[in-house]
């Protein structure tokens with residue numbers, strides 16, 4: 001396995017007072033590279049039974065210092081979040097040798113914000129959102145395609161209706177760890193931990 005060598009050391013003195021500023025810099029660095037999905041993040045949720053599950057979602061910007069993503073509220077993750085708002089997020093940018101780990105809690109975005117985002121998506125993705133009962137078992141692909149055809153016909157001349165079961169979540173972080181690869185696996189790890197409304201920075205052993 002290759003050693004991580006790309007970055008200069010990550011020092012406490014380089015850190016802004018709040019993690020959002022550094023995360024914005026790191027996201028901008030990732031977006032500037034030719035990567036397929038630089039805003040992809042793994043989202044881990046915990047179900048009512050205590051079982052964790054994880055999947056990738058796309059980061060869609062900040063809302064009041066929280067990280068937003070959009071999904072189906074009746075999906076596996078949506079059902080988990082209704083029972084337990086605690087989540088973890090992970091970004092990994094291979095070409096930057098950087099990882100960001102976040103812990104916090106997810107809240108639904110205001111409906112007006114979700115509606116606004118819904119109508120920024122391409123029409124086919126709007127139709128996809130109203131067609132998919134995300135995470136449910138479907139007997140065949142044909143059944144799903146038939147439902148899409150029916151929706152295409154139905155709304156041929158009309159705006160796709162905003163689905164009440166679809167929208168965004170905002171993840172308010174309580175912990176944000178910035179990780180940069182270093183030689184010999186002695187990586188830099190600096191975490192911001194929220195305490196009484198301010199951020200404490202701590203270095204973790206690699």
Ligand SMILES: Cc1cc2nc3c(=O)[nH]c(=O)nc-3n(C[C@H](O)[C@H](O)[C@H](O)COP(=O)(O)O)c2cc1C
Nearest residue numbers: 037040055056057058070071072075076077078135
């Ligand atoms: C690169 C990538 C980006 C994705 N972005 C999203 C997203 O933003 N929202 C979403 O609901 N699913 C997204 N998915 C699909 C999810 O990973 C997942 O399959 C889906 O949300 C169902 O998850 P669940 O059954 O755990 O609720 C994405 C998948 C990939 C590979």
Ligand SMILES: Cc1ncc(COP(=O)(O)O)c(CN)c1O
Nearest residue numbers: 057058060070071072121125134
């Ligand atoms: C099912 C699903 N929902 C939502 C998204 C979010 O991205 P976008 O709004 O850009 O489609 C994705 C991205 N792949 C997705 O797969």
